[in-house]
Amino acid sequence: MTVDERHMQQALQLAANGRGRTSPNPMVGAVITGSDGQVVGTGYHESAGGPHAEIRALRTAGEFAVGGTLYCTLEPCCHRGRTGPCTEEIVAAGIRRVVVSTLDPNPIVQGSGVETLRRHRIVVDVGLHANAARDLNFAFFTWIVKGRPFVIMKVATSLEGCFSRKGHSRTKLTSEMADSHVHGLRAEVDGIAVGSKTVIVDDPLLTARYVSRDRPLTRVVFDRRLRVSPSARLFGTRSAGPIIVVTTEAQCERESDRVRQLRDVGADIEVVPEADDLGWALQKLGKREVTCLVVEGGKSVHHALWRDRYVDRVQMFIAPMRLGVDGEQWLNRDLVMKELATVRVTNLGPDVLVEGDVHWNH
Numbered sequence: 001m002t003v004d005e006r007h008m009q010q011a012l013q014l015a016a017n018g019r020g021r022t023s024p025n026p027m028v029g030a031v032i033t034g035s036d037g038q039v040v041g042t043g044y045h046e047s048a049g050g051p052h053a054e055i056r057a058l059r060t061a062g063e064f065a066v067g068g069t070l071y072c073t074l075e076p077c078c079h080r081g082r083t084g085p086c087t088e089e090i091v092a093a094g095i096r097r098v099v100v101s102t103l104d105p106n107p108i109v110q111g112s113g114v115e116t117l118r119r120h121r122i123v124v125d126v127g128l129h130a131n132a133a134r135d136l137n138f139a140f141f142t143w144i145v146k147g148r149p150f151v152i153m154k155v156a157t158s159l160e161g162c163f164s165r166k167g168h169s170r171t172k173l174t175s176e177m178a179d180s181h182v183h184g185l186r187a188e189v190d191g192i193a194v195g196s197k198t199v200i201v202d203d204p205l206l207t208a209r210y211v212s213r214d215r216p217l218t219r220v221v222f223d224r225r226l227r228v229s230p231s232a233r234l235f236g237t238r239s240a241g242p243i244i245v246v247t248t249e250a251q252c253e254r255e256s257d258r259v260r261q262l263r264d265v266g267a268d269i270e271v272v273p274e275a276d277d278l279g280w281a282l283q284k285l286g287k288r289e290v291t292c293l294v295v296e297g298g299k300s301v302h303h304a305l306w307r308d309r310y311v312d313r314v315q316m317f318i319a320p321m322r323l324g325v326d327g328e329q330w331l332n333r334d335l336v337m338k339e340l341a342t343v344r345v346t347n348l349g350p351d352v353l354v355e356g357d358v359h360w361n362h
């Protein structure tokens with residue numbers, strides 16, 4: 001490993017300290033070496049609104065940054081957002097060289113951070129460990145470019161690909177170990193979505209349990225026909241974060257009483273057109289700064305998201321049991337598998353998690 005690679009590796013590790021806390025901002029890490037090559041400063045972005053990674057690293061380095069090199073997992077920004085432009089401070093600190101892992105796809109940055117640094121005669125190298133830097137921020141990269149959240153389609157199935165027993169409420173398939181993994185995943189995303197049938201049949205809480213999470217979790221119910229009841233347990237969890245019911249304009253007019261009752265129990269109603277309702281819903285969630293959404297079912301929501309190519313990642317938990325003739329099939333698992341570009345398999349006690357990114361969105 002070269003010296004540059006080693007320092008960028010450290011910057012990537014630092015960036016990951018912000019996991020689950022930086023949204024809607026990316027995770028970013030920075031390392032500064034002084035003119036003698038020794039590490040003199042480190043930092044990472046802790047939360048949106050707080051100082052950027054570079055600024056924190058510059059603060060720890062102080063005057064030792066003069067003549068030094070900055071390693072940064074994302075192109076330094078040159079705009080004024082919640083905080084000021086990093087490029088100005090890098091220049092003012094006397095940094096001589098900047099090694100950037102990947103450009104910032106934010107349309108207001110997108111290469112101009114690098115240009116600004118070069119205009120000030122700072123040597124800039126781009127592309128070291130770029131894939132790792134992009135993997136770290138898959139959600140941010142999708143959201144900032146497409147305006148919609150990164151969509152994870154999550155399902156638990158039996159060996160033969162069934163997700164529940166026909167006509168039964170709540171079929172328990174996975175083990176406790178898989179369940180705690182799911183709650184860990186919920187701690188990192190911005191939102192969880194389900195279809196109205198899942199709320200009616202399973203009456204889930206949709207909260208992140210057994211893990212620490214200190215920011216709100218947005219819960220979304222896709223409910224074109226406004227069937228969800230204001231007495232669903234979900235509406236008792238308003239303190240965990242917003243609860244958004246997505247429905248159509250026509251249904252809102254027809255069911256004005258239901259709309260009022262849902263608002264009374266704390267739901268936000270998002271109205272979308274009939275055509276491409278999911279696409280509109282995702283854009284509206286994007287505007288609410290939901291950068292990563294896990295869709296936990298049911299089958300019809302999964303089917304529609306898959307058909308319209310909004311799924312970015314698939315997570316299939318497979319339990320070692322068969323439901324036989326009683327079982328209700330999920331989507332065609334073989335067809336879904338064929339579209340996955342990268343597949344990872346993890347053992348979770350008796351269950352297996354098969355996870356992959358869908359090639360058409362990558």
Ligand code: AOF
Pocket residue numbers: 025026027028029044045048049050051052053054074075076077080081082083084086104106109
């Ligand atoms: C960096 N370093 O650590 C981060 C960056 O509202 P602001 O001022 O925090 O700016 C947010 C944008 O800045 C965000 O959309 C992304 O483009 C970039 N994030 N940039 O140089 C950092 N977190």
Ligand code: ZN
Pocket residue numbers: 052054076077078084085086087
């Ligand atoms: Zn910045």
